[in-house]
Amino acid sequence: QVQMVQSGSDVRKPGASVKVSCKPSGYPFSAYNIHWVRQAPGQGLEWMGSINPDNSDTKYAQKFLGRVTMTVDTSISTIYMELSGLTSDDSAVYYCARDRVHSNYNLPGCAYWGQGTLVTVSS
Amino acid sequence: DIQMTQSPSSLSASVGDRVTITCRASQSIRTYVNWYQQKPGKAPKLLIYSAYSLQSGVPSRFSGSGSGTEFALTIDSLEPEDFATYYCQQGTGTPPWSFGQGTKVDIK
Numbered sequence: 697q698v699q700m701v702q703s704g705s706d707v708r709k710p711g712a713s714v715k716v717s718c719k720p721s722g723y724p725f726s727a728y729n730i731h732w733v734r735q736a737p738g739q740g741l742e743w744m745g746s747i748n749p750d751n752s753d754t755k756y757a758q759k760f761l762g763r764v765t766m767t768v769d770t771s772i773s774t775i776y777m778e779l780s781g782l783t784s785d786d787s788a789v790y791y792c793a794r795d796r797v798h799s800n801y802n803l804p805g806c807a808y809w810g811q812g813t814l815v816t817v818s819s
Numbered sequence: 820d821i822q823m824t825q826s827p828s829s830l831s832a833s834v835g836d837r838v839t840i841t842c843r844a845s846q847s848i849r850t851y852v853n854w855y856q857q858k859p860g861k862a863p864k865l866l867i868y869s870a871y872s873l874q875s876g877v878p879s880r881f882s883g884s885g886s887g888t889e890f891a892l893t894i895d896s897l898e899p900e901d902f903a904t905y906y907c908q909q910g911t912g913t914p915p916w917s918f919g920q921g922t923k924v925d926i927k
Contacts, residue, residue: 731916733863740921741855741906746914755914758820771858791862796874802912805853807874809862 698722700792700810713780716813717770718792725773727751730793732766733776736788744790747798749764768776782817789814821845821850821909825919831927836897840922842890851910853880854883854892855918858903867892868910894924902926 703717718730732744746757747766754766765778779786790813793806822845832838842852855863865874867883870890880895881886894901907919 731837733918739826741857741908741918743908743916743918746916757915793862796865802911803851804910804914804916805865805868806863806870807857807865809864810863812862 698794698808700794700808702790702792702810702813705814705816707818708782709819710817711781711782712817713778714782714786714815715776715778716790716792716815718775718777718810719771719773720775720794720808722768723794727798729799730766730775731793731795731804732764733791733793733806734788735791735812736785739788741789744777746804749775751801754798773790777814784817787815787817820895821848821911821913821917823907823917823919825907825922826879827922828920829923829925831925833927834899835898837840838894838897838901838924840905840907842885842892842894843921844890844909847887848909848911851912852883852885852890853910854857854881854904855908856882856901856903857906857921863906866905869870897924902922914918 726749739811749768767776792810794808796805796807824843854867857863871883904923
C-alpha cells in the first residue's frame with residue numbers, strides 16, 4: 697500500500713532554514729508528482745509547490761519563490777522541501793502528498809498524504 | 820492565479836441532514852476541482868476529483884457537482900464521522916493549485 701513518511705517535528709530560530717523529508721513507498725517512486733501543503737495553527741490549507749521526481753521539474757507558489765526549494769534524492773527515494781528565511785508565520789504543519797494519477801496526466805489531486813511535520817519557529 | 824472561494828465558512832447540522840457546501844472559482848476551470856475532508860490533527864483526505872468522481876473507498880453519500888466556476892459538495896444523510904472541515908482545490912493543469920478557505924461542519 698502507498699505510504700508517505702515524513703521527518704519529525706523541528707524547532708528553528710527566526711532567519712534559519714528547515715528541511716523536511718518525505719519518503720514514499722508502495723509505488724514506482726518517479727511516476728507521480730509530489731506536492732507540499734502547509735497548514736498554520738487553526739488555519740486552512742496552503743499549497744506551496746510540487747516536484748516531479750522523474751525530472752525534478754518544480755512548480756512553486758509565487759508567495760514562496762526565492763525561499764523554497766524542493767529536491768529529490770532518487771538514490772534513497774526521498775523528496776525534500778527546504779524553506780529559508782523562517783519567521784513565526786512559517787510555524788505550521790507541513791504535508792507532502794502524492795498525486796492521484798501519473799505525472800504524465802498533469803491532473804493534480806492529492807490522494808496520499810504524509811503524517812505531517814510540525815515546524816515551530818521561535819527564538 | 821485562480822482563486823477558490825467557499826461558502827459558508829462554517830455550518831451546524833444534525834446527523835441525518837443533507838449538507839451542501841459551495842465553491843466558486845475566479846475563472847472557469849471546467850470540471851477541474853477536487854474536494855477534501857480534514858479531521859482535527861489528521862491529514863486531509865481526497866473525497867472527490869474532477870468535480871464529481873468519487874475517490875476509491877469514499878462512501879456514496881458524498882457527491883460533487885458543478886462546472887465552470889460554480890461547484891458543490893453534497894453529503895446526503897450526515898453521519899457522525901462526517902463532522903470535519905472540507906476544502907475545495909482547483910485541479911487544472913496550471914498552478915498554483917490553490918485551496919478554498921475551508922468549511923467547517925459541526926454538530927448542531
